[in-house]
Structure formats: C-alpha cells, structure tokens
Amino acid sequence: MEAFGLLLYGFSVLLTWKTLALMMVGLVLGIFVGVLPGLGGPNGVAILLPLTFTMDPTSAIVMLSCIYWGALFGGAITSILFNIPGEAWSVATTFDGYPMAQQGRAAEALTAAFTSSFIGSLVAVLLITFLAPGIASFALKFGPPEFFAVYLLTFCSFVGLGREEKYKTLISMSLGLLLAGVGMDTVSGQLRMTFGSNDLLRGINFLVAVIGLFGISEILLTMEERLALRGHAAKISLRVVLKVWKELPQYWVTLLRSSAIGCWLGITPGGAIAASFMSYNLAKRFSRDKDSFGRGRIEGVFAPETAAHASGTAALLPMLALGIPGSGTAAILLGGLMVWGLNPGPLLFVEHKEFVWGLIASMYLGNVVGLILVLTTVPLFAAVLRVPFAAIAPMIVVSCAIGAFAIQNAMFDIWLMLIFGVVGYVFKKINIPLAPFTLALVLGNRAEDSFRLSMIGAAGDMRVFWSNGLVGSITTLALILLFWPLIAAALARIWGALRPEVVKPHV
Amino acid sequence: MSKLEDEIVVDDPTAPSEDSPAVSNTRRVEIITLLLLLALAVLLAWDNRRTGMSWDATGPQAGYFPFYLCVILAAACLWGLAREFLTRGQASETFVTRDQLRRVLQVFVPTLLFCLAMQWLGLYVASFLLIAAFMVFVGRIAAWKSLLTALLFSVIMFVTFQIAFDVIMPKGPLEALFGY
Numbered sequence: 001m002e003a004f005g006l007l008l009y010g011f012s013v014l015l016t017w018k019t020l021a022l023m024m025v026g027l028v029l030g031i032f033v034g035v036l037p038g039l040g041g042p043n044g045v046a047i048l049l050p051l052t053f054t055m056d057p058t059s060a061i062v063m064l065s066c067i068y069w070g071a072l073f074g075g076a077i078t079s080i081l082f083n084i085p086g087e088a089w090s091v092a093t094t095f096d097g098y099p100m101a102q103q104g105r106a107a108e109a110l111t112a113a114f115t116s117s118f119i120g121s122l123v124a125v126l127l128i129t130f131l132a133p134g135i136a137s138f139a140l141k142f143g144p145p146e147f148f149a150v151y152l153l154t155f156c157s158f159v160g161l162g163r164e165e166k167y168k169t170l171i172s173m174s175l176g177l178l179l180a181g182v183g184m185d186t187v188s189g190q191l192r193m194t195f196g197s198n199d200l201l202r203g204i205n206f207l208v209a210v211i212g213l214f215g216i217s218e219i220l221l222t223m224e225e226r227l228a229l230r231g232h233a234a235k236i237s238l239r240v241v242l243k244v245w246k247e248l249p250q251y252w253v254t255l256l257r258s259s260a261i262g263c264w265l266g267i268t269p270g271g272a273i274a275a276s277f278m279s280y281n282l283a284k285r286f287s288r289d290k291d292s293f294g295r296g297r298i299e300g301v302f303a304p305e306t307a308a309h310a311s312g313t314a315a316l317l318p319m320l321a322l323g324i325p326g327s328g329t330a331a332i333l334l335g336g337l338m339v340w341g342l343n344p345g346p347l348l349f350v351e352h353k354e355f356v357w358g359l360i361a362s363m364y365l366g367n368v369v370g371l372i373l374v375l376t377t378v379p380l381f382a383a384v385l386r387v388p389f390a391a392i393a394p395m396i397v398v399s400c401a402i403g404a405f406a407i408q409n410a411m412f413d414i415w416l417m418l419i420f421g422v423v424g425y426v427f428k429k430i431n432i433p434l435a436p437f438t439l440a441l442v443l444g445n446r447a448e449d450s451f452r453l454s455m456i457g458a459a460g461d462m463r464v465f466w467s468n469g470l471v472g473s474i475t476t477l478a479l480i481l482l483f484w485p486l487i488a489a490a491l492a493r494i495w496g497a498l499r500p501e502v503v504k505p506h507v
Numbered sequence: 508m509s510k511l512e513d514e515i516v517v518d519d520p521t522a523p524s525e526d527s528p529a530v531s532n533t534r535r536v537e538i539i540t541l542l543l544l545l546a547l548a549v550l551l552a553w554d555n556r557r558t559g560m561s562w563d564a565t566g567p568q569a570g571y572f573p574f575y576l577c578v579i580l581a582a583a584c585l586w587g588l589a590r591e592f593l594t595r596g597q598a599s600e601t602f603v604t605r606d607q608l609r610r611v612l613q614v615f616v617p618t619l620l621f622c623l624a625m626q627w628l629g630l631y632v633a634s635f636l637l638i639a640a641f642m643v644f645v646g647r648i649a650a651w652k653s654l655l656t657a658l659l660f661s662v663i664m665f666v667t668f669q670i671a672f673d674v675i676m677p678k679g680p681l682e683a684l685f686g687y
Contacts, residue, residue: 050666051674165588170579170583174577177576179549181572181576188569190559190569192555192569193525193555219614221616223613226522227517227519228522230515230517351636386515390645391638391642391648394621394637398634398637401634402664402676405630414622414625418618418622421618422615425611427540429533430537432540460562
C-alpha cells in the first residue's frame with residue numbers, strides 16, 4: 001500500500017489553484033488540438049511545449065499531459081460527428097460511431113466514446129500506479145549493459161513487429177539514431193558530422209525535428225485533401241448520459257478485454273492505432289450478432305475507444321519507469337523532461353518524488369475533469385470546425401515557428417523545422433514510419449552512451465551483453481524480436497510439415 | 508426541416524479536383540528518396556571514418572557507433588532499391604496530382620516567405636502578414652475579417668509569450684518602436 005500513500009502525496013502536490021487552472025487550460029487546448037484537422041496529440045504537445053519552459057517541472061508536465069488527454073478525447077468528436085478521424089487511432093471509432101450519429105444517436109455515441117476512454121485510461125493509470133514504482137526500483141540495479149539491452153529491445157521490436165515494410169522501419173530508425181549523434185560527442189568531446197558548421201555544433205534538437213515532422217508536414221498533407229465537411233451537431237443531455245451509463249455493466253467483458261489489449265500494446269511500442277483496431281475486431285468476433293457491427297452498434301464505439309485511451313496512457317509507463325517512451329507523444333514528453341532539467345529513468349522515482357506522483361495523480365484528476373468537460377462542452381468544440389482551415393493553417397504555422405525558435409533561440413532551428421516538414425511530408429506519403437525516427441532521435445545519445453560505457457567496462461568484449469541472466473535474456477529476446485518475421489515463417493513451415501502426418505490417418 | 512438545424516456544413520471552394528492529372532508516382536519519389544538517403548549515408552560514413560571509427564585504449568572511438576549506423580542505413584536503402592527494381596513494371600500509385608501540388612505549394616511557399624520575413628521584421632509582424640495574406644488570397648475570406656483575425660492573433664501571441672511567459676522571439680523594427 002506504499003503506492004497508495006504516495007498517490008495521496010501526489011494529490012496534495014496537485015491540489016493548488018494554479019495547478020488546477022493549468023489543468024483546465026491544458027485540457028481545453030488539448031481538445032482543440034484533437035478536434036482541428038492537421039493537428040494531433042504529438043504536434044499539439046510539441047507546439048505547446050515552449051509555454052512550459054518557464055514553469056516548474058510539475059506544473060509543466062501536468063499541463064502537457066492534460067493536453068495529451070484532451071487530444072485523446074477530442075479525436076472522438078470529429079470521428080463520430082463528421083466521420084473524420086482526428087487521429088489515426090480514432091479510425092475504428094468511425095465504423096459504428098458515425099452510423100449512430102446518422103441515426104440521430106450522436107449524443108449516445110459521444111457519451112459512449114468519452115466514458116469508455118475514461119475507463120480505458122483509468123485501468124492504465126491503475127497499472128502505472130502499482131507497477132511503475134516496482135519496475136523503477138528493479139531498474140535501479142541496471143548497469144549500462146542492461147540499459148543498452150533494453151534500448152536494443154525497443155528498437156528491435158519496432159523492426160520485427162512493425163506493420164510497415166522492414167527496410168522502411170530500418171531507414172527511419174537508423175536515420176534517427178544518426179541525426180541524434182550530430183554535434184559534440186558526449187564521451188570524447190570530439191565533433192561529429194558537423195562539417196564545420198557552427199549551427200550543427202549544438203546538434204539537431206529533437207523537439208525542433210518533431211515540430212517539423214508532425215506539425216508542418218501535417219498541414220501540407222491536410223491541404224492536399226478536400227476540406228469540405230458535413231456533419232451533425234450534437235447536444236448531450238444528462239438523460240442520455242445516464243442511459244448509456246446504465247447499459248455500461250452489460251458490456252464489461254468488452255471493456256475489460258479492450259483495456260487489456262490497450263495496456264499491453266501501449267507498453268510495447270505497438271501503439272494506440274493497432275490497439276483500437278485489434279479491440280474492435282475482437283469485439284466483433286466474440287459478438288453473437290456480428291452483422292450489426294458497422295451499422296451503429298454502441299459496442300463498436302466502446303471497444304476501440306477504451307483500447308486507444310488505455311494504450312495512450314500505458315505508453316507513459318515505460319517512460320516513467322525506464323526512460324523509454326512507448327509512443328510518439330510519450331517521446332515528446334520525455335524530450336520535455338530533459339528541457340526542464342530532469343533525467344528520465346528509474347532515478348526519477350527516487351530523486352523527484354513530487355514530480356512523478358504529481359504526474360500520476362494528474363492522470364486520475366485530468367481524466368475525471370476531462371470527462372466532465374467534454375460531456376458538457378461538445379457543441380462548442382464541434383462548432384470550432386466551422387472556422388475555415390485557411391484561418392487555422394497559418395496560425396498553426398506561426399505556433400510551430402514559435403515553438404521551434406523558443407527551444408534554443410536559434411534562427412537555424414526555424415530552417416531545420418522547415419526541412420523536417422518536407423521530409424515528414426515525403427516520408428508519410430511513401431510510408432516510411434515516423435515513430436521509430438522520433439524514438440531513435442530522442443534515445444540515440446543515451447543508447448550510444450550506454451553501449452560505449454559497457455564496452456569500456458568490458459574492455460571491448462561483446463559478451464558483456466550475455467554476462468548475466470538478466471542482460472542475456474533481454475538481449476536474446478531483442479534478437480528474437482528483430483528476426484521474428486523469419487522465425488514466424490520458419491515455425492509456420494515446420495508446423496505445416498508436421499501437420500499432414502497428424503491429419504493423414506483420418507483421411 | 509429540423510434536421511438541417513442539426514447539421515454543420517463547411518465548404519471547400521478551392522478543393523483539388525478528383526480527376527487532376529498526376530505529377531509523379533509513388534515509385535519514382537521513393538527511388539529518389541532512397542538514393543538521397545544512400546548518398547547521405549555515404550557522406551556521413553566518410554565523415555565518421557575521418558573522425559575515427561575503430562577502437563582505441565578507452566573503447567570505441569567517437570565515429571564507431573555512427574559509422575555502423577551509416578552501414579545499416581545504406582544497407583536498408585539498397586534493400587529498398589533492390590525491391591523497387593524487382594517489382595518494376597508493376598503499376599504504382601499517384602504520389603501527388605497537379606491540383607494537390609498546387610494546394611501544397613499554396614501553404615509551403617507562404618511558410619517559406621514567412622521564415623524569410625521573420626529575419627528582418629521579427630516573428631510577430633511576419634505572422635500578421637502571413638495570416639492576413641493567407642486568409643485573403645488562399646482562403647478568399649473578406650479583407651476586414653482577415654486583417655482583424657491576423658492582428659488579434661499576433662497581439663495575443665505577443666502578450667502571451669513576450670509579456671506573460673517571458674519567452675523571447677525574434678523581433679524587428681516595429682517592436683523596437685514600442686521599446687521592446
């Protein structure tokens with residue numbers, strides 16, 4: 001019950017008027033970001049990060065994580081009312097959410113979406129509360145080889161388990177790691193890959209790259225599409241809310257299953273997108289009435305939303321406990337930690353108790369407040385979509401520029417942002433995934449440092465990565481995941497070769 | 508009809524038309540990207556070799572880690588190029604149509620000009636110009652609405668960042684006139 005006491009401590013850190021006000025501001029901004037086309041969770045957090053530079057870390061992370069919760073809530077509004085998923089993970093919500101809106105049940109669908117989002121993240125936060133401190137204290141025993149093995153595991157699982165073509169994931173990741181190395185080498189103090197440029201001396205800032213990759217490129221992509229939209233306005237009355245909540249218990253299996261899928265995929269770098277689709281499909285498969293899915297079934301809203309939120313929240317678990325983000329947005333929050341002068345990793349739980357528990361407490365409070373906020377203000381946010389994109393696009397560009405410049409006060413970063421905007425646009429169109437790049441860029445230096453420190457410790461003997469049971473099994477698991485497609489194919493072949501012998505006697 | 512009241516309709520008069528001719532296909536763009544990345548990998552590998560990519564008394568030299576990353580990047584690019592070569596002749600999707608390219612440039616060129624203007628005019632004046640011009644010329648929104656929106660946004664940004672949060676942005680002659 002130690003976690004419980006610490007959680008109460010976290011709430012005590014949180015319950016000041018200033019922090020609560022920042023939470024509200026964060027949630028409102030987040031819902032905006034989620035509703036607007038051309039902006040999403042990661043961009044929103046990246047663009048608004050500079051606002052927090054002068055705050056203390058706890059207020060800063062509370063506001064940023066609330067932007068994140070808000071964006072998760074906001075994505076559902078456009079999917080249901082306009083059939084336009086504000087985020088990739090809300091795509092599955094449109095399958096049944098939009099038909100419901102067409103039948104005049106928009107309020108019901110929205111209530112279902114918000115409530116299940118709330119349940120999903122609540123499950124994930126409970127998991128974080130009770131699991132993260134344990135993992136962190138376990139990870140305190142890690143030395144450089146163990147840390148490198150964990151980084152390796154993260155990178156390998158991206159390559160082996162990602163849905164994209166392998167070489168594209170590999171390109172994205174190695175490019176990210178390479179660009180992380182530009183500038184002064186932290187171990188020897190030598191300059192690398194700067195080609196005599198003074199601007200490159202500082203290195204390529206992670207947040208500048210993210211603002212370009214997600215902010216600017218997203219605007220370019222949005223402009224390509226037809227921006228006309230047609231949808232339903234909705235008001236949520238208390239009667240509808242209570243009606244949906246009354247039905248909730250009968251869907252407990254779906255909710256529980258979706259939460260579990262979300263938590264699992266959130267911790268492993270699978271992500272909210274995969275989680276929402278998987279849980280929708282499973283809900284459909286286990287349903288007695290499969291054909292009603294896609295025609296406005298409330299379960300089809302519950303399943304993906306629960307999973308997406310659980311996964312988005314659970315992605316913060318490895319970030320807090322190990323310093324390894326489980327999603328793109330978590331990677332940006334990690335970048336924020338470094339800006340505020342905190343060193344992400346297991347030591348956070350020891351050295352910055354008020355920060356960690358303040359953050360965890362804010363997850364509970366943020367979700368409760370967020371739920372009430374979205375339920376009461378939906379019509380307002382749906383109306384935001386009436387504002388023409390021609391007015392929003394240049395404002396987003398300006399916000400991106402402010403964000404990019406504020407990080408290091410360098411004009412060079414503005415140009416870097418523009419270059420990354422174009423790179424992001426091209427990469428997205430030819431299906432090179434950006435998440436591995438983001439993760440590699442933020443973890444690159446620390447992965448390299450832990451590799452070199454282990455090499456120095458072991459006098460260049462690679463066997464250090466198998467020197468004890470723990471590091472050995474992590475490294476081996478990483479290699480298995482890296483070659484998983486090959487292993488899976490081989491297993492299938494062996495299975496296929498064995499099966500006919502079993503089946504034959506019956507034939 | 509009561510149904511109409513419940514609807515939100517937003518038009519997009521300058522939307523790209525569906526039958527606009529393709530400017531390029533995905534395969535061509537992918538090959539160019541892979542070649543550029545390959546060139547980058549070779550360039551960085553050469554630079555890291557110069558920095559030192561072997562081992563010395565203290566462990567791996569500064570160029571060791573990045574050098575092998577260049578090797579991985581180059582190998583992944585060659586893998587992709589080989590794939591493209593093997594599947595040549597198969598149809599490829601459109602990368603961008605002429606109408607879409609026009610719309611993308613409608614945002615990209617003003618953004619580029621905005622970044623240039625920022626060097627001389629400062630961020631706040633440049634953002635006023637960007638928003639006003641974009642709304643008038645691209646969005647075809649009435650001039651007074653555009654100017655008012657741009658002015659309000661720039662002033663709010665100035666108050667938020669310069670005065671409330673103390674985040675310093677590039678400033679130009681106009682801010683100097685007011686003593687900032």
